[in-house]
Amino acid sequence: MDTYKRTGLVFVRGSGVVLEAEDGRKYLDFASGIGVNSLGHGHPRLVAAIAEQAARLIHVSNYYQSREALELAQELCARTGMDAVFLCNSGAEANEGAIKIARKHGASHDASRTTVVTLRGSFHGRTIATLAATGQDKFHERFGPFPAGFEYVEAEDSAALDAALGSGTCALLLEPIQGESGVVPLSDEYQRLAARLCEERGILLIADEVQCGVGRTGSFLASSRAGVRPDVVTLAKGLAGGVPIGAVLARGEAARVLERGDHGSTFGGNPLAAAAARVVLSELGSAGFLDAVAGKGERFLEAVRSWKHNLVKEARGRGLMIGIAVTCPPDRVKELCLERGLLVLTAGSDVVRLLPPLVIPDGEIDRGLGLLKDALDAAGKEI
Numbered sequence: 435m436d437t438y439k440r441t442g443l444v445f446v447r448g449s450g451v452v453l454e455a456e457d458g459r460k461y462l463d464f465a466s467g468i469g470v471n472s473l474g475h476g477h478p479r480l481v482a483a484i485a486e487q488a489a490r491l492i493h494v495s496n497y498y499q500s501r502e503a504l505e506l507a508q509e510l511c512a513r514t515g516m517d518a519v520f521l522c523n524s525g526a527e528a529n530e531g532a533i534k535i536a537r538k539h540g541a542s543h544d545a546s547r548t549t550v551v552t553l554r555g556s557f558h559g560r561t562i563a564t565l566a567a568t569g570q571d572k573f574h575e576r577f578g579p580f581p582a583g584f585e586y587v588e589a590e591d592s593a594a595l596d597a598a599l600g601s602g603t604c605a606l607l608l609e610p611i612q613g614e615s616g617v618v619p620l621s622d623e624y625q626r627l628a629a630r631l632c633e634e635r636g637i638l639l640i641a642d643e644v645q646c647g648v649g650r651t652g653s654f655l656a657s658s659r660a661g662v663r664p665d666v667v668t669l670a671k672g673l674a675g676g677v678p679i680g681a682v683l684a685r686g687e688a689a690r691v692l693e694r695g696d697h698g699s700t701f702g703g704n705p706l707a708a709a710a711a712r713v714v715l716s717e718l719g720s721a722g723f724l725d726a727v728a729g730k731g732e733r734f735l736e737a738v739r740s741w742k743h744n745l746v747k748e749a750r751g752r753g754l755m756i757g758i759a760v761t762c763p764p765d766r767v768k769e770l771c772l773e774r775g776l777l778v779l780t781a782g783s784d785v786v787r788l789l790p791p792l793v794i795p796d797g798e799i800d801r802g803l804g805l806l807k808d809a810l811d812a813a814g815k816e817i
């Protein structure tokens with residue numbers, strides 16, 4: 435189906451931060467899919483682990499225990515301080531699982547506790563329930579009716595949040611850094627207020643870290659930077675370095691809500707995806723890895739800010755989740771980057787978004803930034 439606005443490009447191989455197209459042309463990848471290829475392309479350990487696992491065992495159903503999934507779940511809990519994990523296949527599916535936890539948890543306290551509060555500008559997925567959770571009207575057009583029990587509040591408005599989190603609320607679902615709407619970090623104060631209000635009122639705090647989690651911002655979870663411990667966290671995109679995966683992590687009471695028969699997923703916890711994710715976790719856990727991500731992010735932001743480019747309104751973000759707000763159409767900048775051999779993403783209405791592989795070397799950062807600046811200069815000449 436014609437659901438994607440694609441370029442005609444066909445990539446045939448990749449190595450590190452470089453992708454090669456069918457015609458032999460090479461591109462520097464500042465997009466990583468959409469924040470998926472966390473270890474870049476052709477990462478030797480990742481490739482070897484996938485090949486070894488595929489040769490040994492690709493799939494068994496969840497009627498049996500998968501050693502790889504069990505070890506991945508234990509490693510995820512150890513890394514995040516959470517108590518239990520449900521493995522699935524995508525970000526939307528992870529958020530569906532989190533919403534089910536919230537609904538059942540709420541109902542177990544009071545049958546009227548059914549509302550999931552989310553933020554304006556959020557993005558939580560493309561299924562009907564996660565679209566309902568998504569606080570952007572443009573995603574809702576033509577796909578209704580949606581399931582009831584979702585309410586939206588303006589981000590960073592403390593009074594509105596206080597008013598919205600009522601006796602009928604089962605959960606607050608938020609992205610610590612809103613990705614699709616333009617790389618908009620929530621302030622640490624707002625995240626802490628949200629955590630405090632949720633805790634006081636018996637409401638689950640769910641962090642959608644599908645895009646900002648798994649080291650993307652320079653800490654394993656973006657919410658830990660604000661000193662916040664959500665009850666439930668969802669992960670996906672970069673978790674298995676390109677193999678489809680999603681995860682719902684929960685702690686305390688929330689970790690025990692889903693019982694036998696309550697939830698499931700045919701492919702979830704697949705040994706192949708689990709083996710890939712274990713390599714990603716192992717690499718992220720190596721000495722200095724996450725600090726290096728933070729440092730590389732600073733290198734990006736400092737460089738873009740130093741240009742004082744007349745088309746750049748603001749460069750923001752954390753770690754390697756970067757948004758550059760521009761005064762010209764960001765899609766045009768993306769095209770001009772592509773012509774110069776650089777892949778970037780856009781977000782919101784005015785943002786060029788960069789989600790490079792977490793392993794990007796400084797030399798490639800500088801080379802790509804040179805191409806980006808050249809593309810911005812060219813965009814400037816068109817106005």
Ligand SMILES: *Cc1c(COP(=O)(O)O)cnc(C)c1O
Pocket residue numbers: 523524525526527529557558559560609613614642643644645646670671
């Ligand atoms: C991409 C994304 C999703 C949806 O993930 P899929 O794997 O495409 O279903 C959900 N939440 C956030 C924050 C995302 O960035």
